[in-house]
Amino acid sequence: MYTEKVMDHFTNPRNVGEIENADGVGEVGNAKCGDIMRIYLDIEGDTIKDVKFKTFGCGAAVATSSMVTEMVKGKTIDEALVISNAAVAEALGGLPPAKMHCSNLAADALHAAIKDYHDKQQIKE
């Protein structure tokens, strides 16, 4: 069902956890659907210095969350913004068709976290 890479990220997820007083936090999904992803960003200048996630969801949800954190760590915000859910799935070697839709939201969570960062910046300004 799942690729080896998915199973690897599910078994040994990268960057699990929280960042206290994160610069940006994004959450997508809801418990009703069985998937919630929350991403925390630590941003210095334009660069994502640290990223953590917490996810409630199936194997694909966990693996995509883990994958997206790996993909953005050290990247600029602009680089992060172009990462799509499809790109995350691709980086994992693909997802089962049934999962492409429902559990493939990690990039959305990332973008929500960036938006949160921007919102906070605006308030500060």
Next chain:
Amino acid sequence: MYTEKVMDHFTNPRNVGEIENADGVGEVGNAKCGDIMRIYLDIEGDTIKDVKFKTFGCGAAVATSSMVTEMVKGKTIDEALVISNAAVAEALGGLPPAKMHCSNLAADALHAAIKDYHDKQQIKE
């Protein structure tokens, strides 16, 4: 499917053949239905001295023909007249339900032969 007794009568049918100038000949069934039975009687006084049959048909048709000839040999006409198709089937240890109807006509052939005998007698009288 068939009882041992049926198979025995099918394999070693008793009284196969014709009687030339028989006192009575009866035929029932038709080739269209896949069963024709012809019974020849040799009658002395009231007694069936000899009986032969020829049958085109399935296992049950052959076995019932053979059985009925055994049942009537040496019997009086009155005794022969009370033999029913059901009695022939019973004497064979039963027939499969599908055969009870279509191939169980040997007693009818016997009765037709007796009728033929009576008809001929009337003509003679």
Next chain:
Amino acid sequence: MKRIYLDHSATTPVDPEVAGLMMTYYTEKYGNPSSVHGFGREAKQALEEARKQVAELIGATPQEVVFTSGGTEADNIAILGTVEAKRNKGKHIITSCIEHHAVLETCEYLEKNGFDLTIIPVDEEGIFSVEDVRKAIRPDTILISMMHANNEVGSIQPIAEIGKLAKEHGIVFHVDAVQSFGKIPIQVNEMNIDLLTISSHKIYGPKGVGALYVRKGVRLIPLIHGGGQEKKRRSGTENLPGIIGFGKACELAGQRMAEDAEYLKKLRDKLINGIVERIDYVKINGPLGEKRLPNNVNVSIQFVEGESLLLSLDMLGIAASSGSACTSGSLDPSHVLLAMGLIHEIAHGSLRFSLGRHNTEEEIDYVLEQLPKIVERLRMMSPLYDQVLREQKQAQ
């Protein structure tokens, strides 16, 4: 890696004695039961022997047993065949909200085609009430289709009472007994059942075989037309090796039922109690004690998702199943758990362990050792668990 199979409600291994017998019919006694010759006759005889073995386990006569390709087909024949035969009598059907998809989807297909459907609810233990069924009966009710024991939470239903009701009203009563058959006693006469669905691969028989008990006199329009096998009730060359395997499995189930049930209840309760003792925020779904199938354990584990639990168990060689939407490809979690009043997030985090004859105490111990660690790991990853962690911190 050692593999521990705890998904016997999905399917069972075939008993070696059953499989051995089947082999003979694949390679040596391979005749078609419709054939006149010796190969055919020995096949036919074996077919009728199997029919007897099946009939015996439910107190039916062999003539009342129609072999099918499985439980799903039997459910379909029962429901579609009845409404087709009773079309002129009415168009109201009663079923329950916890039926297997084989029943529910079929009833919903009929609803789309102009039939009226009443779907009886269940209580929080997953059991429907006789009173609700009584109230649902209308003058144009032609069929009641309700299951004997639920496949997800193991709840055993008041089938005999509903049978009485159906009989009083002259309504055809179909029971899906796929999960209870071979595990707890079923007597079609005492229970006033007209049509009973059973399946082979849930009782250590082969997949691809099942049967519908059809009470003498109950008319059904066939679903599958053709050579007129099974007394014209189900056409198609008989799956003879499968049927023979099914027959043998029934015989064995009859011999072992009491002993198996006692053993499985012990394992079941050990697993249930162990989980409740070792893990916080869990809820056992379905009734406890005698109203529960001997081999069913169903638990919701809060703050985690079912498929993640399954995958984690699987990596340790433990095979279970889940009511999570993610395991079924649908969007909603188990319709059974929802019908029992669970909210979505709790239903998503449910696990079913269904035990079998070959499971051991050691296997249960292993699950009880590993499951808490898995839950802990997933909870630490879950944003829903934050709240609990925070409360724990405050309490310290």
Next chain:
Amino acid sequence: MKRIYLDHSATTPVDPEVAGLMMTYYTEKYGNPSSVHGFGREAKQALEEARKQVAELIGATPQEVVFTSGGTEADNIAILGTVEAKRNKGKHIITSCIEHHAVLETCEYLEKNGFDLTIIPVDEEGIFSVEDVRKAIRPDTILISMMHANNEVGSIQPIAEIGKLAKEHGIVFHVDAVQSFGKIPIQVNEMNIDLLTISSHKIYGPKGVGALYVRKGVRLIPLIHGGGQEKKRRSGTENLPGIIGFGKACELAGQRMAEDAEYLKKLRDKLINGIVERIDYVKINGPLGEKRLPNNVNVSIQFVEGESLLLSLDMLGIAASSGSACTSGSLDPSHVLLAMGLIHEIAHGSLRFSLGRHNTEEEIDYVLEQLPKIVERLRMMSPLYDQVLREQKQAQ
């Protein structure tokens, strides 16, 4: 007693390699393909592997293969599923007079329910004409269902031409290829077939499995509703060991087809020629040469009845079949032989020998030695033969 099996069109023994593979899936790899865990995943993988093996033999893609419980069910899904999907487009169906009961009975069931049926006749060789089909097509024709090769007389039909016709008119084309599949080449694309019925137990695979090829884009309403297996086209827990056996049998059939066909044709012609040489008043039914299935021999033996022939052969260990009414439980002899113009009494006296891979020349020799004696014995018993005997006497 040595047993000689010459009834391979009824069913075949399962190839030992196939049966061995199946055993593994009964007792070890017994997972349900729908399950998430390791047992389920290995089952799912094996299922998809089998689907490829089946698809390959007919030039289809695996996604177009829907597994069923056999040929009869596949025929039913094809016909009932198509008319249900096309209900609003029309109600005319074209089929032939020599179809298997699985097709004919289904079409007749539909006729009773308001559909129009045109039944195409055949010539004296048992072959229908493309021209007749062309003439039968109406604007409201929604389905053409015609067989590839006939099960009784082995006649191979002009399927590719009819496929072209169906395509030109945008009519769904279903082909029952149960008897030709694995014996002669079939290519669904070249032949413009939309739906193709195949069955496992005629090609040394297990009973209780078959498949329907469904061309991508062709819509069918499912016959069996439930868990949504087979991409919602056929619900029910998959008969995995059966399917795997079927897949393997397809692979073997692909490898052996040419060689088998050559060998069987030799045996077939030896048997046909031997019968004609040794017995008077016989008639070979069906075409000779390339238009006949490699393994089919069908002969009418005048003045005797089929079941008697079968029983007599059976007592010598020879298993064959017959078009006699008595072997089918119906009143009329083979509808195929009647459709080819045989009169009842001749049709009653017909025998079918259907050969298989394991038959030998010696076995054919034995049949050719015994059959004339049997015929002689039965003819001496037959009132229909009197005429011949009398003529023979006069001639002397």
